[in-house]
Amino acid sequence: MTIKRNVLLNPGPATTTDTVKMAQVVPDICPREKEFAGLMHGLRADLLKIVHADPKDYTSVLFTGSGTINIDICLNSLLPEGKKALIVNNGAYSSRAVEVCQYYHLPHIDLKSSVFERPDLALVEKTLQENPDIALVYTTHHETGTGVLNPIREIGALAHKYGAISVFDTTSSLAMIPIDVEKDNVDFCMASAQKGIMAMSGLSFIIGRTEEIRKSKSYPTRSYYCNLYLQYEYFEKTGEMHFTPPVQTIYSAIQALKEYFAEGEQAKWARHLRVNRAIKEGIASLGLKEAIRDELQSGLVVSVLYPDMPNWDFEKVHDYCYEHGFTIYPGKISTTNTFRLCSLGAIDEDDIHAFIPVLKAAIERL
Numbered sequence: 001m002t003i004k005r006n007v008l009l010n011p012g013p014a015t016t017t018d019t020v021k022m023a024q025v026v027p028d029i030c031p032r033e034k035e036f037a038g039l040m041h042g043l044r045a046d047l048l049k050i051v052h053a054d055p056k057d058y059t060s061v062l063f064t065g066s067g068t069i070n071i072d073i074c075l076n077s078l079l080p081e082g083k084k085a086l087i088v089n090n091g092a093y094s095s096r097a098v099e100v101c102q103y104y105h106l107p108h109i110d111l112k113s114s115v116f117e118r119p120d121l122a123l124v125e126k127t128l129q130e131n132p133d134i135a136l137v138y139t140t141h142h143e144t145g146t147g148v149l150n151p152i153r154e155i156g157a158l159a160h161k162y163g164a165i166s167v168f169d170t171t172s173s174l175a176m177i178p179i180d181v182e183k184d185n186v187d188f189c190m191a192s193a194q195k196g197i198m199a200m201s202g203l204s205f206i207i208g209r210t211e212e213i214r215k216s217k218s219y220p221t222r223s224y225y226c227n228l229y230l231q232y233e234y235f236e237k238t239g240e241m242h243f244t245p246p247v248q249t250i251y252s253a254i255q256a257l258k259e260y261f262a263e264g265e266q267a268k269w270a271r272h273l274r275v276n277r278a279i280k281e282g283i284a285s286l287g288l289k290e291a292i293r294d295e296l297q298s299g300l301v302v303s304v305l306y307p308d309m310p311n312w313d314f315e316k317v318h319d320y321c322y323e324h325g326f327t328i329y330p331g332k333i334s335t336t337n338t339f340r341l342c343s344l345g346a347i348d349e350d351d352i353h354a355f356i357p358v359l360k361a362a363i364e365r366l
């Protein structure tokens, strides 16, 4: 069986290998069988290895849902009574965390700053000094909306200095940019299966300090389906998810992790960077400019400014590229017109060398 290969340059879901796609085609199984619980047990242990988390201190908890479910769960589950969350916000994904706080009426500080810059660490520290009731410091590691990489190690150190836990949205960096939870001062991180690990959408996971999850048992409960402690406890007792897991997605995630460890952390990161470099060189050769300064970039997303041409039409460029097997994606910067070219997924620089002439033709056709 041959499956048409599309090169996805959108920020996830990412291009997958055929072996990951085909891993979903398995005999029907009831996920309450011991055999299936065993598969999830192995998957949870392997997820810890990606971020070098010691299973004595950290655990991983699986959920059925897209990546945003993790943001929702961490914020609604990990805030003690009468305490505040500090959201270090320089982009669309941290703004989403602010919205979660608003929806649950969680006390929070939205420390908003320019989407074109890294957050000001001195201001983060000042805010922590002035607000001793902050119990949770949150930011997005890689702001996928712009491609800006945030300094989680430094922000995590500040959180710890002032007695708060660190919660980082690593959805678009985990399993791509090497992360070491101890060195990077990460108490909680998160991702979904369709990004860094290059599997299918529908499975998300939170990796965090077991002790903090246990403590959260006594915190106010603000959701039933999306409560971290409840799901953790169910895994501990039964090895299973509380409610129906995304069965076939889990099979593909297990295959994807095999391929992740076979490729290797450093080699995979080098491949993503190779793709990123090819994208940057390619767009520069077409005279296109970037929105974000080089030294702030993650190496995973390039934000391309709309060219200054009267008949520019992103939709038309997108559609032409799509017809030729390449998916490009609009930007998420409200004040500036951009589109994004991402280097997630099972792609390599040859794909970009094939893509750039297609993009060129698409622009010329305008």
Ligand SMILES: *Cc1c(COP(=O)(O)O)cnc(C)c1O
Residues within 6 Å of the ligand: 011, 012, 066, 067, 068, 069, 093, 140, 142, 143, 144, 169, 170, 171, 172, 192
């Ligand atoms: C993709 C992504 C998410 C999750 O988005 P979903 O649409 O819910 O999958 C969350 N945070 C970041 C930084 C992301 O890139």
